[in-house]
Every structure is written in C-alpha cells, then in structure tokens.
Amino acid sequence: MGLQSRSSGVLKVSSNDACANIVHSLLCFKIGVGGSGNSFSKKAIESLVKKLKEKKSELDSLIAAILSSGSNCTHCVTIARTLDGRIQIHGKKGFPHVVYSRIWRWPDLLKNEIKSLSFCEFGFCFKKPFICVNPYHYERIVTPNLELPSMNSLSIDRGLSSGKLNDSLVAECQSPDSELVPPTPNSNSLPSALYNNQTSYYTPPQTLYNNSQPSLYNNIPIPPTETLFNNTPLVATPLPATPLPVTAMPATPMPPTPLPASQFPTVSVCLLPINNTAAINNQLPFFSNNQPQLTPQNTKPTAEEFIDENETAEQKLEVILSKKPVPGNWASITYYEFDQQVGPTFRACRSSVDVDGYVDPSADDRFCLGLLSNLERADECEDVRKYLGRGIRLETDEVGAVYCTCLSDHCVFVDSYLLDHKAGHSPGEAIHKIYPRARIKVFDLLLCYRELQRRATPPCSGATGDWFNIDDLRKLCVVSISFVKGWGTDYHRYTIKETPCWIEILINRALQVLDNVLLDMPSLGVSDCES
Numbered sequence: 001m002g003l004q005s006r007s008s009g010v011l012k013v014s015s016n017d018a019c020a021n022i023v024h025s026l027l028c029f030k031i032g033v034g035g036s037g038n039s040f041s042k043k044a045i046e047s048l049v050k051k052l053k054e055k056k057s058e059l060d061s062l063i064a065a066i067l068s069s070g071s072n073c074t075h076c077v078t079i080a081r082t083l084d085g086r087i088q089i090h091g092k093k094g095f096p097h098v099v100y101s102r103i104w105r106w107p108d109l110l111k112n113e114i115k116s117l118s119f120c121e122f123g124f125c126f127k128k129p130f131i132c133v134n135p136y137h138y139e140r141i142v143t144p145n146l147e148l149p150s151m152n153s154l155s156i157d158r159g160l161s162s163g164k165l166n167d168s169l170v171a172e173c174q175s176p177d178s179e180l181v182p183p184t185p186n187s188n189s190l191p192s193a194l195y196n197n198q199t200s201y202y203t204p205p206q207t208l209y210n211n212s213q214p215s216l217y218n219n220i221p222i223p224p225t226e227t228l229f230n231n232t233p234l235v236a237t238p239l240p241a242t243p244l245p246v247t248a249m250p251a252t253p254m255p256p257t258p259l260p261a262s263q264f265p266t267v268s269v270c271l272l273p274i275n276n277t278a279a280i281n282n283q284l285p286f287f288s289n290n291q292p293q294l295t296p297q298n299t300k301p302t303a304e305e306f307i308d309e310n311e312t313a314e315q316k317l318e319v320i321l322s323k324k325p326v327p328g329n330w331a332s333i334t335y336y337e338f339d340q341q342v343g344p345t346f347r348a349c350r351s352s353v354d355v356d357g358y359v360d361p362s363a364d365d366r367f368c369l370g371l372l373s374n375l376e377r378a379d380e381c382e383d384v385r386k387y388l389g390r391g392i393r394l395e396t397d398e399v400g401a402v403y404c405t406c407l408s409d410h411c412v413f414v415d416s417y418l419l420d421h422k423a424g425h426s427p428g429e430a431i432h433k434i435y436p437r438a439r440i441k442v443f444d445l446l447l448c449y450r451e452l453q454r455r456a457t458p459p460c461s462g463a464t465g466d467w468f469n470i471d472d473l474r475k476l477c478v479v480s481i482s483f484v485k486g487w488g489t490d491y492h493r494y495t496i497k498e499t500p501c502w503i504e505i506l507i508n509r510a511l512q513v514l515d516n517v518l519l520d521m522p523s524l525g526v527s528d529c530e531s
Contacts, residue, residue, distance in 0.1 A: 320512075
C-alpha cells in the first residue's frame with residue numbers, strides 16, 4: 001500500500017510503506033523542533049521502525065498511536081530487552097520507553113518519572129524479555145520539588161559565646177515557626193562574597209514541639225565575618241571549647257520570658273564547609289540526624305557482633321585449603337565449537353595462560369586453538385577463528401582469584417558468577433562483555449565458597465536434598481567465555497552452546513572447596529525417588 005493521503009502536511013502511512021516515509025511521518029509529531037535533538041530523534045525513530053518492520057501489527061499500532069496523539073486505543077509496541085535494559089542510539093544510551101516518551105510526549109522527562117499504565121502488558125517494570133515503547137502506554141509521575149536542605153550540606157551553631165545553652169534559646173530553635181534567614185548584605189553585615197556562593201541554610205526540625213511560640217530573636221544582629229579562607233566564611237565568635245550540654249533542654253517547652261533589647265544575647269552563626277559538619281554535630285547533638293539514645297541499660301555490643309561475616313568465611317576457607325593439597329594445575333580449559341568439544345582439555349599449570357588462535361605446539365603457557373582440527377567444522381566457526389588473534393590471557397593469584405585480559409582486537413563475552421554478583425543479577429542471568437585491552441576479575445574463590453555454603457545449607461531439618469543440584473553448584477566453579485560472538489537476550493543465540501567458538505574454564509581449587517562443602521553436608525532425609 002502506498003501513501004494514502006495527506007492531512008495538515010503530514011503523510012499518513014502504514015506498515016507497508018517504505019521505512020523512510022514512516023520515519024518522516026513519525027518525526028513530524030516530535031515534541032519540540034530545532035536543535036541537535038532532531039538528529040538523535042531521527043536516528044531513534046529509524047532504529048525503532050527497522051526493528052518493527054517484521055512485526056507489522058505492532059508497527060501499525062505505533063503509527064496509529066503517534067498520528068492520533070494517543071486518542072486511538074492501540075496495542076503494545078515491543079522491542080527485545082537488552083542485558084542492562086538500555087539501548088544505544090547515536091552514541092548515547094538510554095532506557096527505550098524513556099527515549100521514545102521524550103520524543104513524542106515529554107521532552108524533559110526523567111527516567112524515574114514514568115510509569116506504565118494498567119493495561120500495558122509489557123511495561124518496563126515487569127522485567128519481561130520484551131519492553132513496550134508505546135509512549136501512550138505510560139503516564140508521567142512528577143514528584144513535588146521540595147527544597148528541604150539537609151544537615152549534610154550545612155550545620156549551624158546557634159550557641160552562646162559563653163558556651164552555655166540558654167533554655168529559651170533551645171526552645172526557640174525547636175519552634176516550628178523558627179527559621180534562620182541570612183541577613184541582607186550591607187556595609188555592617190557579612191561580606192558580599194559570602195552570598196555569591198550558592199549556600200543553603202538549615203531550618204531546625206519541626207517535629208519535636210507542637211506549641212509554636214513567636215520568635216524573640218528574629219532581629220538579633222549577627223556579628224560580621226572577619227576572615228574568609230578559600231571562600232569559606234569564618235565566624236568572629238569562636239566555637240565553645242567544650243561540648244554544649246543538651247540536658248538543659250526542658251521536657252516541655254515554656255514560653256520564653258521577654259528580655260529588654262539591651263539584654264539580648266549574642267547569637268553566632270557558623271557556616272562551615274561540608275567536611276566539617278561532623279564537628280558541629282558533635283557540639284550540638286540535637287541538630288544531628290543520629291540523636292543519642294539516653295537509656296539506663298548498657299548497650300555495649302558483644303564481642304561476637306564485631307566479627308565480620310567475610311572474615312569468618314575467610315578463616316573457614318583457609319582451614320579447608322590447608323587440608324587440601326594444591327592441585328598440579330589450577331584450571332582445566334576445554335574448547336567447544338557450538339555444543340561439540342574439539343581437541344583435548346588443556347591443563348593450566350602456569351599462573352598466566354594465553355588462549356589464542358595460533359599454532360605453537362610446545363608452549364605450556366599457551367592454549368593454541370589454531371592447532372585443533374575438526375572435520376565437521378561449520379563455516380561460521382571458520383569465520384570466527386580468523387578473528388581469534390592473540391585471544392585472551394587468564395591469570396590467577398595466591399588467593400584463588402582469576403583475571404581475564406582481552407588481547408584480541410575483538411570483544412569476548414563472559415558468563416561469570418562474580419560479575420553477576422557485582423551487577424546484582426542472579427547466576428547466569430546476564431552476559432558480560434570485555435572490550436579489547438580490558439582486564440577484569442572474573443572469579444573470586446571466597447565469594448564462590450560463601451555461595452556454595454549458602455546453597456548447600458538445608459532449609460530445614462530432615463530435608464530430602466531437593467533444594468540443591470550438584471550441577472548448579474559445579475557451575476559456580478566455572479567461567480565460560482565466547483570469542484567474538486555473544487549470546488543472551490541481545491542476540492539470536494540464547495545459550496553459549498549456540499556460539500561458534502567458546503571455552504569452559506573449570507577452577508580446580510574451587511572444586512576442592514565444593515567437595516569439602518558436600519562432605520560436610522548433613523545426612524539427607526528420605527527422597528521421593530527412593531524405592
């Protein structure tokens with residue numbers, strides 16, 4: 001179907017039209033015109049249209065939604081979810097539902113201001129393999145802009161110069177109507193340089209007292225600042241040498257007794273840089289977020305509470321390793337093409353081993369994949385092997401950690417429990433890309449031991465052993481690396497066994513730890529499969 005008609009200068013198109021015509025029509029509905037954002041918007045729309053070209057119904061839904069400005073009821077418009085949930089367009093990364101909502105609805109949208117509507121089946125928050133990018137399937141949630149300064153930005157000392165805290169002053173500081181307002185700069189007040197800095201002022205908390213009293217000290221003159229160092233104002237009146245007492249604060253605030261103007265106490269305002277707020281919080285505990293709890297009982301923690309969990313696991317691991325002989329090789333490396341093992345397993349005896357595409361048969365610190373032949377090798381494997389080059393370098397240290405360096409000119413893709421843990425993913429949920437010349441830690445023995453312990457612990461006494469699987473525990477001792485080609489939700493290959501060239505690295509020291517964990521497991525209960 002060709003172009004159908006024109007309305008107000010905008011082409012009405014369908015999924016059967018050329019991509020260029022669809023992009024041009026959708027671009028006409030971009031919110032805001034001009035600027036460098038037009039090129040980014042065009043690239044983003046082109047990318048989306050190309051992804052939807054094979055899903056004509058969804059492309060028609062997108063066209064109908066945009067051209068009608070959301071007045072037509074349309075279905076979800078989905079694209080595949082990437083590993084981190086973001087897409088890269090024109091050198092920039094962003095969340096897809098946010099990107100396209102900015103283009104067609106809210107140019108100033110923030111990523112935490114958007115929420116999918118109830119009828120949207122593939123909203124971003126659902127964590128499904130596909131993400132809906134229909135901008136009219138989302139609503140904007142604007143958080144009120146409450147400019148409430150915190151104690152981390154500024155602390156204020158309103159104590160008396162004598163070091164004694166007046167009861168009425170304390171009550172007035174805690175009053176809901178109390179507010180510190182910087183004086184207007186003049187010849188007798190703070191230097192104008194102080195006001196050129198963007199400084200927020202702290203308002204005392206308003207939740208301690210409900211009986212607000214009129215402030216008696218709103219017009220108290222503030223002593224002039226005499227010295228400035230590095231744009232940090234210093235107060236003419238020094239801070240008290242001893243901590244100000246807080247026991248003088250009355251249990252119930254009483255109305256302060258009016259004083260003659262001549263007897264008004266001197267109030268000093270101390271504006272300190274951020275890194276000095278701790279000192280002021282120590283001087284004025286009632287301004288601190290962490291107020292002291294005055295309880296009669298002894299709250300001193302026991303010695304056991306000071307023992308760090310990591311230190312305990314590390315000590316146990318050292319005991320296990322001391323009882324196990326150091327294996328003759330620290331890793332066993334197996335090469336695969338798709339799901340077929342090719343060649344013998346390489347035993348890594350050196351602390352540093354290169355896995356490359358060359359053919360040296362005598363080097364004990366190199367696993368040369370170019371030597372390995374396969375009579376049934378696929379053409380795709382041949383193409384990838386051309387780009388192996390210098391491959392990767394695997395290194396281990398005395399504590400059992402393993403590092404991977406990409407020496408090739410092409411990326412490698414890693415499945416590692418350590419990297420999953422750092423990224424906040426479940427084991428095997430994400431694939432990690434290592435760029436050329438990058439070095440990254442891919443295995444940690446202590447972390448592996450802690451996870452093995454956690455998984456091998458029965459949920460209750462008398463458990464049958466169905467809560468764990470030895471193969472799953474073994475996978476924690478393995479690092480898998482694919483050359484050139486990736487897999488996962490970003491690719492049409494869903495598992496590493498669908499990649500042309502990859503290796504499996506089995507950490508032998510971790511297997512010793514796993515064996516010890518299994519030996520220490522309690523006896524299992526009766527299983528359903530027992531006859």
